[in-house]
Amino acid sequence: MKHLFLILTFSLGQYIIAQTSPELNSAEILLGMKKLNTVGSVLYVAAHPDDENTRLLGYLAKEKNFRTGYLSLTRGDGGQNLIGKEQGEALGLIRTQELLAARRTDGAEQFFTRANDFGFSKNPEETFTIWNRDSILADVVLTIRRFKPDVIICRFPTTGEGGHGHHTASAILAMEAFDLAADPTKFPEQLKEVEVWQAKRIFWNTFNFGGNNTTSEDQLKLDVGSYNPLLGLNYGEVAANSRSMHKSQGFGSAKQRGENIEYFKLLKGESAGKDLFEGVNSSWKRIATTANLGDLINESISTFDPQHPEKSVSKLDNIYTLLQKLDEKDPNTRYWKKIKLAACQELIMQCAGLWMEAYASEYSSVPGNEINISAQIIARNPSNVTLKSISFIGQTDKKLDLQLTNNKLETIDQKEVLTKSTPYSAPYWLVDPHTVGMYTVNNPSLIGVPENQAAKSVIYHLNIDGIDFNVERGLVFKATDPVKGEVYRPFEILPPATITISDQVFVFNAITPKEVSFVVKANAANIKGTVKVNVPAGWKITIANPLINLVKKGDEQIVKAILTPDKTGKDGQLQASVSIDGTDYAKSITRIEYDHIPYQFILSDATAKIVFLDLKKTGNKIGYIPGAGDNVPACLTQIGYDVTLLTDELLAKEDLSIYSSIVTGVRAYNTNDRMPIYFDKLMAYVHQGGNLIVQYNTNNRIAPMETKIGPYPFTISRDRVTDDNATVEFTNPKHPVLNTPNVITQKDFEGWVQERGIYFATELDSHYETVFSMNDPNEKPSKGSLIIAKHGKGNFVYTGLVFFRELPAGIPGAYRLFVNLLSLPKN
The missing domain is CATH 3.40.50.10320 (LmbE-like)
Structure with a gap:
């Protein structure tokens, strides 16, 4: 039944967020009838x-x-x-x-x-x-x-x-x-x-x-x-x-x-x-025993009254009855019977003006806890509909035999206790660890399914004009936002508490201790426990007060710790958990909230990478112009830089000479249409002795790069090196970027993830110097991954090297090379 409902929501084209009830207008119902007649x-x-x-x-x-x-x-x-x-x-x-x-x-x-x-x-x-x-x-x-x-x-x-x-x-x-x-x-x-x-x-x-x-x-x-x-x-x-x-x-x-x-x-x-x-019989005649089904559906189409769709219920009931009688011995007949029964059922409900929805009083709960459910139903067109019973989350069947009154909303409330074995909500393909190339899905029936079914569902057992139907609605939470109006989100099943670490990677360039924060959030009331943290050998973690006491659901407590490395410490993972009543809960939650998609989240292991770098740095104050979105500013803060995000207002008014370097975020020139306005100011900053590092931008037929970026001409190509282990040749080994303050070697290109670089520079003006040559197998070497030009007293850099991937991944060599870019000497 779940998969049938999924099919219906797509085939009827209704925009559904978080499994709410379809509502089709008469044109959409008529389209559905036409589709019913195509096999x-x-x-x-x-x-x-x-x-x-x-x-x-x-x-x-x-x-x-x-x-x-x-x-x-x-x-x-x-x-x-x-x-x-x-x-x-x-x-x-x-x-x-x-x-x-x-x-x-x-x-x-x-x-x-x-x-x-x-x-x-x-x-x-x-x-x-x-x-x-x-x-x-x-x-x-x-x-x-x-x-x-x-x-x-x-x-x-x-x-x-x-x-x-x-x-x-x-x-x-x-x-x-x-x-x-x-x-x-x-x-x-x-x-x-x-x-x-x-x-x-x-x-x-x-x-x-x-x-x-x-x-x-x-x-x-x-x-x-x-x-x-x-x-x-x-x-x-x-x-x-x-x-x-x-x-x-x-x-x-x-x-x-x-x-x-x-x-x-x-x-x-x-x-x-x-x-x-050609040669495909898409009428009901492809199933020999159903030749008259097409005639019945055509009749329902020709007699459909958009002002009174309920008049079509009886004809659709007849079609549904014929579909039920189809022989299931033939696999093709069995397949189309299943598909068309589900479609016909939805059309009957839409013609009757039926709307059903089941929502919880809160957006989440914990295994073993009670939840309050409200199941609502209304028939908004005159029709003969009886709500025989409701099955609540597969645990309680409530018999009703309620004859629905036209346009009267019925609400049935129910309290249920989630079993303690109820699994947590999570995208099914992210539950188990996976390789670089393939997700792990241990349940074969889920392979290919686009998303999780609702965590819990309510099933309405209906009788419409003498025919029984079972209609499933996923449990949701809904609320009213003063700006957006009524909003929905999927109902979530979570552990009693989640623990989220302040950063995904902690990078140390000295044995100086660093503060680490853990945010513990209660997903139930009265959560008492202890924060526990494991670190690899050679690292020390000290928690001043690991005890948590969260009275209300939704409360949060920040637990701070001091993480200290020594020179024998190996790179590895920090693992955090919350111990509650003898059970350790070690999940963090990452929420994704955009207006154009339903609420999403990932429940993952509460871990962070810890890295000890052999790193020297110069300069301190960095200006960062945001682009399409990346985590590079946080990574630079990790290694001790004072990073200021340069908003439009700051770019317009600020004296840029206070920054030792300015970095543009990925695709800044693609996404910020005011960058051309600041071109002269940025070039003056470079000329007076600053370093401007421009991370990759795209240049293609959809969004051609027409903005000047550097002091001298160059073109952004689609050249890239996708092999993250590709050999990197140092073509200009004496250049300061390879020597100051860190000496860059081949070792610094070990462990890179996904790729070396994208959107390399080409057609370079003679003022530009290159330092690297690299290529994928069987391709010509490219020198455009990193170009540097002296301009006045300062330096301009364009790089397609994927620092936006490597720095958040804690790749030591990427940090060392990026620090050298920030440290280019004045001319």
Whole structure:
């Protein structure tokens, strides 16, 4: 039932936050009826959030009315973040929700594999050295067997024109899975849950963007720019609304209107000359025993009264009854019976004006504690609806036999005690440790599922015009915000207390003690306990008062400790926990709150990395101009710098000469449209003896870099080195940046994470010096990762080296090199 509800929320296109109740207008109900009469499906396959063709997905889902799905191999964890500081797992969580918001807009469904986006990859060979190829292939096969697409469409080809190694890998895996999904000898363990499936054909959706035109007039063509009067939009507008949900990637899109041709190249399967679905019977006649179902649905469509949708309930009841009688011996019939019963049920409820919601009095609780639940229901159109009973969180069945009165809201309150074995809430793919290339999912039924089901649910047992229905609603919390109005968040199950460490990495450049703070938050009342901290050998932790006493739920207490290294201390992990009644609770919580997605959080082990650096530094006062969001300022503070965030006001008024160096955050020139205003002031600062260090910016067809950055011309390219172990050649070994105040050696490039650098400089003016040369395998060396120019008494630096990843990860060599940039001597 849970999975059926998930299907409905996507296929009907309702924007749902945190499992609240769908509310469809008459146009959306009529669209749902049309979709009910289409028995066909199509699966789109690519690698990342944002790879999907939202215009085509919207057209297939809402114009052709096919069940439409998008399989993204990854959740986008390895990308950059335009709206905040989240990286890695947290960014993947944001992009998962952005994809789900996009699917609610264009009407398709969303799926994933266990592949982790480890960052840019230049070819599929490299990709498959990091991903477990067989496991990801199995996930693609499983998705095909579950979804049973008549047609599969790849966004990218197997021949590399997609540029990214993940892109090419997605096509390679889709092509293999096209055949293997039909082979019962391949991944036979899946056949306990699903049947084999052979799609009719697989296409490549060719493209013309980025200067790469792979379309051809001899390819199959489809105009997807049509206008849908029920939506009041054409599919270029639907696509823009959908794509603009990818806010963390800065993919807000303009709405396109009028004809829009998509091109398709057949890769495998039966040929098709004029239509993607040639030879696919998408009517109910594909299931021989149901020939008259189509006629009944057409009748319900032709007689639908948008002013009185309740008049359609009886016809939909007849359709539902016929669907129930379908023979389940044939797997294809069984599949469509399940899908269409769920869709028909939702249409019946929407025509009856039914709305149901279950919410808790607080947004979280703890295993073993009592929760107060309010289950509400209303039938807003005249209809014959009886609420027979309600099942509360799988523990209590309350019999009611309540005949609903038209437009009267009914509220049923219930107290329940969560069992002590209730698991904590957490994204299922983040519960267990994972590798760089693949998430760990121990429950096979969860593989591919886009997000967690609600932590707890309430099931309404209804009778509508003589037919029994079970309707599930996830438990939520709702409140009224004075600015945003009614807001929802998922109901959370948490440990009695969480302990969050003040920093993820503690970097020491001397044996001077450093204060560490632990924030303990009570998720229940009357929490008493003791903070415990473990550190590696060679480190000493002293807690003046480890006792906590939190009276009210939500109370917080800060516990401070002194962490002291000695010269024998090894880099390692600090581990924190709260001991309560003999049990240690060692989870921290990271919350993610943006207006365009539901509340999200990650419950992870309360650990922090501790690093002892051999580091010398000069200067002290640093100005930092924020960009798209990074943690570099906090990292510089860790090693003793006095960092000031330079707001617009400070940049406009402040005497910049007080700063020994100024650093711009990642993509500052892409995201701050006032940077050109400060160009002359920043160049004057350099000329008078300051150091200006500009971290990477992007330059592409979507956002070309037209702003001057340095005192002399250079171009930002798309060159990068993705191998985090790539050899770095020192081409200018006597340059001060490699010698003052720290001598940089090859050892300083050990242990880097994800990549060496991105968006390197090219087409350099002769004033610029380079110090490094590096390249990925089988590529030409690039010298543009770090460029330095003397300008007057000072220095200008542009660097694509990924300090924004390496410093938060506690990479010693990255700190030493960055300090040298901050310490460049006056000329």
